[in-house]
Amino acid sequence: MHGMRETKSIDEMSDEEVAEYLQQADEKRTAAPSEHQLAGGAPAPYALLILVCSLVGMTASIGLLVSERTLLKDPDSALSCDLNPLVGCSDFLTSEYDTAFFGIPNAVWGLAFFSAIAALAVAFLAKTRVARWLWWLLCLAMVGASAWLGWFWHVSFFVKESLCPFCLVTWAVTIPLIIHTWIRAAQAGHLPCTPKLRGFLVRWRWVIVLVVYLYVFALAYFTIGDKLSYIF
Numbered sequence: 001m002h003g004m005r006e007t008k009s010i011d012e013m014s015d016e017e018v019a020e021y022l023q024q025a026d027e028k029r030t031a032a033p034s035e036h037q038l039a040g041g042a043p044a045p046y047a048l049l050i051l052v053c054s055l056v057g058m059t060a061s062i063g064l065l066v067s068e069r070t071l072l073k074d075p076d077s078a079l080s081c082d083l084n085p086l087v088g089c090s091d092f093l094t095s096e097y098d099t100a101f102f103g104i105p106n107a108v109w110g111l112a113f114f115s116a117i118a119a120l121a122v123a124f125l126a127k128t129r130v131a132r133w134l135w136w137l138l139c140l141a142m143v144g145a146s147a148w149l150g151w152f153w154h155v156s157f158f159v160k161e162s163l164c165p166f167c168l169v170t171w172a173v174t175i176p177l178i179i180h181t182w183i184r185a186a187q188a189g190h191l192p193c194t195p196k197l198r199g200f201l202v203r204w205r206w207v208i209v210l211v212v213y214l215y216v217f218a219l220a221y222f223t224i225g226d227k228l229s230y231i232f
Contacts, residue, residue, distance in 0.1 A: 033188045036127070040130045040132065041124065043184065046181075046184050047124035048121075049177075050121045051122065051125065054115070056169060057114035057170050058118065060166045061166070063166050064110070064166040067080075068093050068098070071094065081166060086224065087163045087164075089165060092164045097159075110170055113145065117177065139181060139182060139185050142181050149171060149178075158223060162227075163220075175216075176209045179209050183202060183205045183208075186198055
């Protein structure tokens, strides 16, 4: 049909067409980066993902700050985030764990982190190409975010044995933020990675996110499983 691209078999292709076909197949298999990525840019789907995650994280951080301010004004006030004996934020906001890092509330750190990521996401969506050192700094920030998640999981599951609803939201968006950032950085060559591993990570990145989600759920089940009836 006129206007439609004719599909050729391998036998019908010229040597140049076969070479191009094999190159494209290899690039797809290994998830080879685009020229834009190699120059410091980011794929649009990744930029959109980190923008959405950062905006959700900012909203949760602001909600936690508002709750903390309410408690400061009236320590006996009933917060909307206190849902049941298992899920609530008052217990966290009134504990030493809320200001464990240099006396600054966790929500302030979270708001600063997510705001920076949102700004970078907007730059990426505008096709901005950044220096490699900024990608390294971004990956290092994700290492800090991973350490924060691990620390907060320890506090929630093993120390307090309760869950902060705003924190649950930040966990949910920080996990894909971390994993996709590391994988996209590896894809573009900002982190060392073999082509075979790169292809695996890029193709299965959402499965990796799901595995981490399942790990957190399993951690909750085996530590505070007797209290999950308050939720389900």
